[in-house]
Amino acid sequence: MSGLGHDVVAEAREHIDAGRTWQARDLLARHVESERDTDALTLLGHVYHGMGDLPRAGAAWFATGTRGPEADSAVAAWREQAGDDFAVMWRSLPEPFRSEPRPPRIEALRERALSREPDLERSDSPLTPDSAPSDGTSSDDEDSGGLDGAQVIGWIVGALFVVCAVIGFVTVLDWIVPNG
Known part of the structure; x- marks a missing residue:
């Protein structure tokens, strides 16, 4: 990991210590959308968990392979929110963590997503915290009659x-x- 990643994690911890959790969340979320930084994504999972956003914490912790009771319940919340739609789950992971080389758990998710949506990689667009669906539905509800x-x-x-x-x-x- 680059020194930049450590700087981002240190800056995020300073925000957290100062009670500015939302700034830490925004800083970390921007960073992991462009960098494959496991430490930053793990911390982002903790930030999301602390803010009560279990599905996003679950996505972050799934991508980093974080284990434990909190992580397991957050991953379950992520799966429930996505309705076990593997394409939705795949897109909710930051792009750098979807790129190769992928750990087996992420590769398995990709394969399941591709089996349900063969053109997944052509329509792939990463979701940011502001654009991620919060209820497991697509962001095109207006087009689908919602x-x-x-x-x-x-x-x-x-x-x-x-x-x-x-x-x-x-x-x-x-x-x-x-x-x-």
Whole structure:
């Protein structure tokens, strides 16, 4: 590992010690998207775990081969979030850890992903912490007919408008035709 990786890990630890966990997360996440730095990704897994993001911690710890009860439960959360969709799991690993040489566990994941999605490597795009799906679905929900928050709010506002219009119409009608 290069000296740069040690500097990033040391800087991230300083952020953590100072209570700026989110800065450590961002620093480490940017770093592992371009560098195959096992120490940085392992620490990133700990940061994610500490922030309560078990699926991302699981992906990080799976890539680094971290073992233990915390890692095992985080990997289980990662698998559950992805719905055991191996292509989603493959894409959630930082690109440098998907490149060769790959440890057997990552190669096995790649093979399973390719068996379900043969053109996986042509459509491969790494997911950053900001773009990774948080519920195991693709980020193309709009294209697949899924609802987003804006659509739900639009339907609620529309329903309220209709209710208010009906109430207003009944009130005006009551003014015009008094009950007698």
